[in-house]
Amino acid sequence: MRKKPHELQWLDVLDQRYLLAKEEFESFQKLQRGYEGEVQFDALVEYFFKEKQVSLDDITLRYKNSVVQIDKLLIIGHTVYLIDMKHYRGHYVFKNNTWYVGDKALTNNIFEQLRRAVRILQSIFNDNQIHLSVKGVLAFTNLHSVIEVKDEVDEEVLMTEEIPAWLLRLSNGDTTARHKVSQVLRHYTIAPYLTTRTFDIKNLGQLKSGILCPHCHQAQMQEHRFTMNCKCGYKEAKDIAYRRTICEFGTLFYNYNIKRAQLRIFFGKNLNERYLKFILQKYFMLKDSHHAKAGYINKGVLFEYWFEKEMNTLEQLQKRTSWKETKTSH
16 A cells, blocks of 8 residues: 655644645645655556556665665566656756756756666665666656656656556566565665654644544544544544544654643543543553553554554444444443
C-alpha cells in the first residue's frame, strides 16, 4: 500500500484542527496533488498487470553514505524501471541541461536526481550479483501540464496521456525477478523521513478538540455502546474512532510520547476516559513498562499505517456498525 508522505499526513491532521498558514496550505495542496497522481499511476499498473506482482512502491534506501527515495520500481524481464513521478502544473521546458518555467531557470534538476537514484540502485544490484539493468523513467501525472524536453536524454519521459500505452507494451513481460529484487532491497530499506514541521505541544489547547468525523471532519460524533455516530449520518466503530484519534495526536506530535494527560485535551470535553484507558492498554505499548508516566510509544503516523497489518480485521469491525445498537454506551 502506498503511504502518504509523512509531511502530508502531518499537514492533513493539522488542517482539520487548525487554520493553516498560507505556506502550509500551499504545501498541503501540492503534496496532496502529487500523492493523488501517484495513486492514479498505481491504479493503471494494477489494471494492466492484473494479478501480477510487478512493482515496489514508495521505498527509501540507504547505500553506503547515500539515501534515496524511490516512487516506484517496475521489474520487467531483465530491466528495472525506476519511476520518478511529478505532478507539475504549468509549462516546463528542459533545455541546455536546465529546467525553465517561462523565462525562469530552476536550480533543481530532476533529471540529475533521477540519475543519482539509478546509479545507487544499479550499484546495489552489482554488489549483490543481480544481473538487471536500471532505467530511469520520468512520468508526469498532471493532464494540464505542458512539458517540453528539448535536450537528448537517456531517461524515458512520459506525459500523462502516454502512460497507459507504455504500460500496455510492458504488460506481457516476465515479472519473476520481482521477488529477488524485493529480497535484496530489504537489506537497504530504511524508514521514510519524518517531516521537519512541528507544532508546539504547549499550544495543544488551540487545536479543535474531539473525535472528528472522517466523513465531514466535524467534531459532532456522539458516543453509543459500540459506535460513534455523527450528525452527518456517518457511523464508526468506537474502537476505531478512539484509535484513529490517538494516531492523529501521534502524527501531529510525532516527536513526543503519547500521554493520557495530553490526550484528554486533544479528545476534549466528551471524552470517555475509562474507554480511552482501555484502548491505550489494549493496543498501545508503554515507553517504559515500569513507569506509565513516561507515556506510550509513538509511531507518529496515521491510523491506517499504524495498524496496517490489522486492516482486514478492522474492516470487518467497521461493518458491524450496521448492527443494531443495544442498551447504553460503554
